[in-house]
Amino acid sequence: MIQVKHIRKAFNSQPAVQNVDMNIRQGSIYGLIGSNGAGKTTLIKMLAGIYKQDSGEMTMDGEPVFGNTALKDRIFFIPDQPYFLPQYTTKQMAHFYRSMYSRWNGQRFEKLKEVFEIDMNKKIHTFSKGVQRQVAFWLGLSTMPDFLILDEPMDGLDPVVRRKVKNLLVQDVAEREMTILVSSHNLREIEDFCDHIGILHKGQLLLEKDIDDLKSDIHKVQLAYKDGIPEGLTEQLSVLHSERRGSVQVLIVRGSEDEIVDLIKKTSPVIFDWLPLTLEEIFIYEMGDIGYAIKNVIV
Numbered sequence: 001m002i003q004v005k006h007i008r009k010a011f012n013s014q015p016a017v018q019n020v021d022m023n024i025r026q027g028s029i030y031g032l033i034g035s036n037g038a039g040k041t042t043l044i045k046m047l048a049g050i051y052k053q054d055s056g057e058m059t060m061d062g063e064p065v066f067g068n069t070a071l072k073d074r075i076f077f078i079p080d081q082p083y084f085l086p087q088y089t090t091k092q093m094a095h096f097y098r099s100m101y102s103r104w105n106g107q108r109f110e111k112l113k114e115v116f117e118i119d120m121n122k123k124i125h126t127f128s129k130g131v132q133r134q135v136a137f138w139l140g141l142s143t144m145p146d147f148l149i150l151d152e153p154m155d156g157l158d159p160v161v162r163r164k165v166k167n168l169l170v171q172d173v174a175e176r177e178m179t180i181l182v183s184s185h186n187l188r189e190i191e192d193f194c195d196h197i198g199i200l201h202k203g204q205l206l207l208e209k210d211i212d213d214l215k216s217d218i219h220k221v222q223l224a225y226k227d228g229i230p231e232g233l234t235e236q237l238s239v240l241h242s243e244r245r246g247s248v249q250v251l252i253v254r255g256s257e258d259e260i261v262d263l264i265k266k267t268s269p270v271i272f273d274w275l276p277l278t279l280e281e282i283f284i285y286e287m288g289d290i291g292y293a294i295k296n297v298i299v
């Protein structure tokens with residue numbers, strides 16, 4: 001469990017992160033979304049034990065993070081630009097991590113070699129950015145972390161590798177309840193594998209949501225009637241947004257799926273379709289005015 005209470009960090013008296021509270025359950029994948037300069041890296045570096053907060057509390061399984069060597073053994077951090085010792089090969093880095101992390105798992109390292117198909121005897125700096133990032137995942141997952149902290153992890157990875165990496169991460173979460181905090185400036189990039197999303201804007205957490213709750217409570221339907229939409233229907237439904245597309249009315253509606261279906265079916269529409277709703281749309285409609293204001297943050 002990761003708990004963050006009223007965290008603040010400023011640089012030259014300018015707050016980069018302020019009043020942030022977060023609760024991340026064990027075995028959860030938490031996506032931290034924010035535009036450039038929102039404070040994601042600053043927050044993440046505090047969680048990785050690199051920066052000390054100016055005020056507030058930050059704990060993992062009840063233990064304070066900063067300066068906690070025992071806890072560091074259970075955390076692996078992949079920054080936006082992964083760091084490797086100069087001139088080192090993957091094999092040499094593996095030796096280095098084996099001496100640093102008490103839970104280093106040589107068998108896992110060997111197994112992941114088949115997944116990544118990277119020559120472990122080549123110097124890492126000679127690899128492309130995307131391959132270097134894969135090396136970071138390979139090494140990181142071999143340390144068997146309880147907490148994996150990722151800053152913009154999908155940058156530079158092609159779609160096939162992204163899928164591969166996401167599968168590996170989800171597998172560790174399912175099998176050993178690893179907790180992941182992942183930052184991105186792009187909601188779409190990480191929405192398919194996160195279970196919670198937090199939106200950071202100008203150093204503050206605007207909202208924190210459980211994705212399943214969000215998806216079960218907000219829906220998109222398209223309807224058409226012979227003689228136009230029946231009077232009173234939109235008042236009975238909790239409509240967040242309504243738009244006409246030719247003869248069809250598209251509604252974004254809040255509420256339980258069963259109740260919405262019952263209500264609409266009673267009005268005998270000639271067209272009634274349930275449309276997929278992206279997380280981006282949910283955030284925009286759910287948050288109303290704020291949603292529109294921060295549209296550029298979440299697309």
Ligand SMILES: Nc1ncnc2c1ncn2[C@@H]1O[C@H](COP(=O)(O)OP(=O)(O)OP(=O)(O)O)[C@@H](O)[C@H]1O
Pocket residue numbers: 011012015016034035036037038039040041042043185
């Ligand atoms: N070492 C530093 N010294 C001074 N200011 C800093 C430092 N690190 C970050 N900042 C400032 O703190 C604010 C938040 O930056 P941060 O890097 O945490 O944002 P971010 O959300 O990770 O952005 P990006 O998506 O561009 O990486 C910015 O205004 C930035 O200029």
